[in-house]
Amino acid sequence: MSAPVPEVGRLPAAVLRPATANVFETTVEQLATAIRLGVFVDGEQLPPERELAERLGVARGTLRDAIAALRDSGLVTTRRGRGGGTVVTYTSPEPGSKPTSRRGAALADALDFRRVVEPGAAWLAARQELSADQRTWLVASADAVREAAQDTGAHRIADSRFHLAVATLSASPMLIESVTRAQAVLGEMLAAIPVLPRNIDHSCDQHDAVVDAVLRGDDDAARAAMEEHCDATSALLRGLIG
Amino acid sequence: MSAPVPEVGRLPAAVLRPATANVFETTVEQLATAIRLGVFVDGEQLPPERELAERLGVARGTLRDAIAALRDSGLVTTRRGRGGGTVVTYTSPEPGSKPTSRRGAALADALDFRRVVEPGAAWLAARQELSADQRTWLVASADAVREAAQDTGAHRIADSRFHLAVATLSASPMLIESVTRAQAVLGEMLAAIPVLPRNIDHSCDQHDAVVDAVLRGDDDAARAAMEEHCDATSALLRGLIG
DNA sequence: ACCAAAAGGTGCACGAACGAACCATTGACG
DNA sequence: CGTCAATGGTTCGTTCGTGCACCTTTTGGT
Numbered sequence: 001m002s003a004p005v006p007e008v009g010r011l012p013a014a015v016l017r018p019a020t021a022n023v024f025e026t027t028v029e030q031l032a033t034a035i036r037l038g039v040f041v042d043g044e045q046l047p048p049e050r051e052l053a054e055r056l057g058v059a060r061g062t063l064r065d066a067i068a069a070l071r072d073s074g075l076v077t078t079r080r081g082r083g084g085g086t087v088v089t090y091t092s093p094e095p096g097s098k099p100t101s102r103r104g105a106a107l108a109d110a111l112d113f114r115r116v117v118e119p120g121a122a123w124l125a126a127r128q129e130l131s132a133d134q135r136t137w138l139v140a141s142a143d144a145v146r147e148a149a150q151d152t153g154a155h156r157i158a159d160s161r162f163h164l165a166v167a168t169l170s171a172s173p174m175l176i177e178s179v180t181r182a183q184a185v186l187g188e189m190l191a192a193i194p195v196l197p198r199n200i201d202h203s204c205d206q207h208d209a210v211v212d213a214v215l216r217g218d219d220d221a222a223r224a225a226m227e228e229h230c231d232a233t234s235a236l237l238r239g240l241i242g
Numbered sequence: 243m244s245a246p247v248p249e250v251g252r253l254p255a256a257v258l259r260p261a262t263a264n265v266f267e268t269t270v271e272q273l274a275t276a277i278r279l280g281v282f283v284d285g286e287q288l289p290p291e292r293e294l295a296e297r298l299g300v301a302r303g304t305l306r307d308a309i310a311a312l313r314d315s316g317l318v319t320t321r322r323g324r325g326g327g328t329v330v331t332y333t334s335p336e337p338g339s340k341p342t343s344r345r346g347a348a349l350a351d352a353l354d355f356r357r358v359v360e361p362g363a364a365w366l367a368a369r370q371e372l373s374a375d376q377r378t379w380l381v382a383s384a385d386a387v388r389e390a391a392q393d394t395g396a397h398r399i400a401d402s403r404f405h406l407a408v409a410t411l412s413a414s415p416m417l418i419e420s421v422t423r424a425q426a427v428l429g430e431m432l433a434a435i436p437v438l439p440r441n442i443d444h445s446c447d448q449h450d451a452v453v454d455a456v457l458r459g460d461d462d463a464a465r466a467a468m469e470e471h472c473d474a475t476s477a478l479l480r481g482l483i484g
Numbered sequence: 485a486c487c488a489a490a491a492g493g494t495g496c497a498c499g500a501a502c503g504a505a506c507c508a509t510t511g512a513c514g
Numbered sequence: 515c516g517t518c519a520a521t522g523g524t525t526c527g528t529t530c531g532t533g534c535a536c537c538t539t540t541t542g543g544t
Contacts, residue, residue, distance in 0.1 A: 010379065011281040011403065012289070014410040014418050016272065018299030019265065022501090023531065026261065039253040047254070048491060057260030059532045064493080080492035081540025112366055113416035120358025137252065161253065168256040174355035176256050178420065264531090265501065290521060301502045306523080322522035323510025 027058050027066040033184045035075050035090045037164060038157035046076070046086040092153035098191040104241045110185035111234045117178040118163065119226040124170035126214045126222035134169055135215055141165040142207045149204070160187060162207060166226070169214065186233070193240050203229065269300050269308040275426045277317050277332045279406060280399035288318070288328040334395035340433040346483045349431055353476045356424035360405065361468040363421050366412035368456045368464035376411055377457055383407040384449045391446070402429060404449060408468070411456065428475070435482050445471065 021029065034040055046052055046067075053063040067086055070076045075090040100107075130138075141162040148154040160183050167179035206229035213221035263271065276282055288294055288309075295305040309328055312318045317332040342349075372380075383404040390396040402425050409421035448471035455463035 010410060011406055012276065014415075015276055015279075015281045015406060015422050016297055017415075017419060018297060019268065020299060023261065030258065034254065034257055037257075039257045050491085055258055055260060057262060061494095061533090062531060065531095078492070079540085080538075082488095082490045083541055084491055084539080086492090109414050109416050112412075112414045113420075116362025116366070116417060117358060117420075120362065124354055124358070164253055164257060168252060170354075172351050172354045173256075173259075174351050174420075174423070175358060177259060178355075178359075178416075180257050181416070291523095292521085303503090303524095304501060307501095320522070321510085322508075324518095324520045325511055326509080326521055328522090 023058055024062055024065055024069075027056060027062055028069045030056065031066055031070055032073070032075060033180065035070070035088055036092070036187055037160040037180065037183055039161075039164065040088045041157060042088055042091050044088050046088070048085060092156040093191050095152060095156075095190060096193055098188075100188040100192040102185065102188060107185065107189055107241050108238065110182055110189075111230075111237060113178070114182035114186060115227065115230045115234060117175060117182055118167070118230055119223040121167040121170040121172070121175045121179050122210055122214060122226035123219045123223035124172055124175060125166055126217055126219040128169060128171055130169060130215070138165055138169060138211055138214065142204070142211045145207055146204045156187070156190060159203075166210065166214065186237075189237055189241075193237070202232065206232065265300055266304055266307055266311075269298060269304055270311045272298065273308055273312055274315070274317060275422065277312070277330055278334070278429055279402040279422065279425055281403075281406065282330045283399060284330055284333050286330050288330070290327060334398040335433050337394060337398075337432060338435055340430075342430040342434040344427065344430060349427065349483050350480065352424055352427035352431075353472075353479060355420070356428060357469065357472045357476060359417060359420040359424055360409070360472055361465040363409040363412040363414070363417045364452055364456060364468035365461045365465035366414055366417060367408050368459055368461040370411060370413055372411060372457070380407055380411060380453055380456060384446070384453045387449055388446045398429065398432060401445070408452065408456065428479075431479055435479070444474065448474065 031046075040046055047055065049060055049063055049067070053060040056063065058066075067076065067078065070086075071078060075088065076086050077089050078084070078086045102110075141158075145155065145158040145162050148158040163179060163183055164176075167176045170176065206225060209225035210222055210229065213219075213225050273288075282288055289297065291302055291305055291309070295302040298305065300308075309318065309320065312328075313320060317330065318328050319331050320326070320328045344352075383400075387397065387400040387404050390400040405421060405425055406418075409418045412418065448467060451467035452464055452471065455461075455467050
């Protein structure tokens with residue numbers, strides 16, 4: 001291999017990734033993301049501590065610390081005793097009301113990443129044999145976004161739930177994780193900057209196009225529809241990143 | 243939201259992911275992956291411990307433990323003193339000589355995931371303003387694969403280096419990580435099952451098509467070429483997963 | 485009203501991971 | 515040959531994370 005000198009350090013620099021969070025921080029982030037994306041909605045109860053700790057693969061003490069942090073952030077409340085547990089109290093903030101700590105480069109990267117993994121998930125979802133229940137769920141998820149059009153916060157939650165639903169139907173754990181990550185950053189961006197209301201009607205049509213293609217099993221159409229949808233959001237947000 | 247009952251547990255089950263590795267294990271895996279994929283090739287020296295620990299975001303003690311594990315696996319040797327360090331001794335194993343511990347479902351998922359993220363990375367790479375050095379590097383990476391055609395082990399390394407090069411040129415950390423993960427699993431699969439030699443000539447042409455499209459800045463062509471390439475490998479491997 | 489079960493709350497011992505300091509080896513250079 | 519710097523090797527005290535056992539609170543059911 002007669003590669004020029006600059007190549008020597010390229011792959012290591014690109015591939016080696018620093019760990020940036022410990023177990024506690026990772027647990028907080030995973031739960032906070034799940035709550036902010038509507039995996040658990042306002043008023044909904046998280047699984048019991050023992051179950052949740054096992055599911056997340058962490059010690060119960062660590063999970064308790066994480067839940068305490070969520071409590072401090074106002075995302076949940078807890079009550080002890082039978083019938084008690086951890087209940088979500090989070091509602092999506094008004095756009096523009098929460099600054100994000102992420103840098104512009106990371107935001108742009110997440111938009112690029114999203115542009116790849118969300119259409120990919122839609123493409124794969126369209127190739128799955130979907131049950132009647134799954135089909136019903138997908139349609140209901142899209143309907144829920146439309147129904148929440150008048151309430152900015154609820155709309156945000158319903159929107160991310162819709163995207164997660166598409167990803168879930170891909171039945172690919174790796175893609176679900178990727179879409180979740182992309183949605184988490186998107187949620188941060190949208191909370192940090194105002195959303196133009198006129199985009200909402202158009203995005204419901206784009207959702208419907210995705211749903212239609214997935215239900216028809218047309219993978220290329222599903223991907224194209226989701227690409228169009230991501231591009232529309234992306235164009236809106238890139239102008240604001242700088 | 244009038245969703246049916248099954249929907250209540252769908253998102254949490256899909257989105258909540260258990261932690262499966264501790265810091266030591268993660269470090270071992272990251273280094274082993276980098277070595278197995280050719281980020282550091284046989285005879286090449288890893289960065290000094292102190293630097294590597296900082297780059298990976300772990301304590302030096304943990305890194306030393308990880309390097310000891312790599313030593314035990316025969317991937318590296320170490321020498322103390324000035325001019326010393328950790329040197330890679332890994333060469334790609336003969337196909338079919340190393341069983342994989344991953345399950346069929348995880349393998350299939352990785353193939354699906356790869357089918358999404360590698361074309362996506364090629365698409366994004368084609369949209370980048372590439373320097374002359376980067377272009378030279380990309381071409382050299384593809385050439386290296388062709389030159390290694392007679393040596394199965396070296397070919398495997400050159401092939402994964404080519405794919406990582408494409409991902410690196412996407413300039414998207416999130417996509418680079420995703421492609422790395424996909425390549426890691428692919429490498430395991432290929433090490434576990436024999437490769438039919440007749441596929442090699444064809445894949446170099448597919449590489450060239452990717453390179454050509456990326457250099458021309460044709461994002462759709464880059465993506466299509468990489469899709470075709472991934473599909474060819476995938477078809478070969480899926481028949482063997484079961 | 486009482487009991488049992490669900491669920492959060494607490495404490496403890498141990499191992500993992502951390503950061504810092506120091507030691508030993510090795511080789512380049514004057 | 516001696517010195518110094520690079521690099522791996524070792525030790526130590528602290529914090530984090532773990533698994534386990536036990537306690538307290540609360541409520542549903544009898």
